[in-house]
Amino acid sequence: xxxxxxxxxxxxxxxxxxxxxxxxxxxxxxxxxxxxxxxxxxxxxxxxxxxxxxxxxxxxxxxxxxxxxxxxxxxxxxxxxxxxxxxxxxxxxxxxxxxxxxxxxxxxxxxxxxxxxxxxxxxxxxxxxxxxxxxxxxxxxxxxxxxxxxxxxxxxxxxxxxxxxxxxxxxxxxxxxxxxxxxxxxxxxxxxxxxxxxxxxxxxxxxxxxxxxxxxxxxxxxxxxxxxxxxxxxxxxxxxxxxxxxxxxxxxxxxxxxxxxxxxxxxxxxxxxx
Numbered sequence: 001x002x003x004x005x006x007x008x009x010x011x012x013x014x015x016x017x018x019x020x021x022x023x024x025x026x027x028x029x030x031x032x033x034x035x036x037x038x039x040x041x042x043x044x045x046x047x048x049x050x051x052x053x054x055x056x057x058x059x060x061x062x063x064x065x066x067x068x069x070x071x072x073x074x075x076x077x078x079x080x081x082x083x084x085x086x087x088x089x090x091x092x093x094x095x096x097x098x099x100x101x102x103x104x105x106x107x108x109x110x111x112x113x114x115x116x117x118x119x120x121x122x123x124x125x126x127x128x129x130x131x132x133x134x135x136x137x138x139x140x141x142x143x144x145x146x147x148x149x150x151x152x153x154x155x156x157x158x159x160x161x162x163x164x165x166x167x168x169x170x171x172x173x174x175x176x177x178x179x180x181x182x183x184x185x186x187x188x189x190x191x192x193x194x195x196x197x198x199x200x201x202x203x204x205x206x207x208x209x210x211x212x213x214x215x216x217x218x219x220x221x222x223x224x225x226x227x228x229x230x231x232x233x234x235x236x237x238x239x240x241x242x243x244x245x246x247x248x249x250x251x252x253x254x255x256x257x258x259x260x261x262x263x264x265x266x267x268x269x270x271x272x273x274x
Contacts, residue, residue: 008097016031033201036067042070054200102119111158111162124166142172143172143175172193180195
């Protein structure tokens with residue numbers, strides 16, 4: 001563990017620092033990053049020595065409870081922070097709570113604003129979900145030389161704005177291998193193969209808990225959490241139905257589940273209430 005000061009000047013311990021992350025990039029040491037939505041997921045990730053966790057700024061507090069010493073990035077989702085003042089306030093608020101970095105999908109201008117305030121910032125390039133329509137739908141980008149050059153340009157813009165890293169989403173693996181040679185940014189590969197410095201996946205994809213949508217091609221499940229959750233919900237439904245039935249049929253509560261007054265106290269109460 002490394003001792004550091006947070007943005008709010010609290011002394012804490014972390015499993016890894018930004019200096020370590022940058023050094024690992026130089027030495028080609030692959031790192032791992034996984035999403036977490038709550039303290040339970042975060043605790044599992046911490047116990048299994050995942051290097052970094054990423055979560056939304058609104059779920060940071062709960063996630064930190066489960067992983068008190070893990071490097072955590074707080075994502076500032078575009079729809080929740082609109083103006084520059086809102087973005088800056090949101091970033092500083094979560095950094096004051098102990099977030100080790102913030103991620104924004106916004107412009108290099110926003111990245112520069114945050115970086116100028118001493119925040120450790122990551123950007124987002126590649127198939128950014130909100131820009132999927134510009135690519136003709138959800139698909140891998142960087143499959144042509146021009147697309148790959150455009151991605152490198154986006155990374156250079158972030159680099160010049162003061163970012164230390166970037167999420168690279170759904171980019172052709174061989175393109176990212178070449179691109180990474182031309183940027184100092186730490187690249188978090190989500191659906192971009194082994195070309196990045198950090199291999200990044202969603203918790204629910206890893207654990208086989210993805211619902212309603214097909215698991216992305218770039219992801220892999222090492223478990224069948226969805227089946228277990230379905231079984232759990234069936235058991236929950238059965239239990240709720242039995243509770244309702246027992247109440248309707250006056251089977252619950254009964255003497256087994258209730259407590260009566262001490263001997264003689266009921267008569268005293270009745271007399272007092274007359």
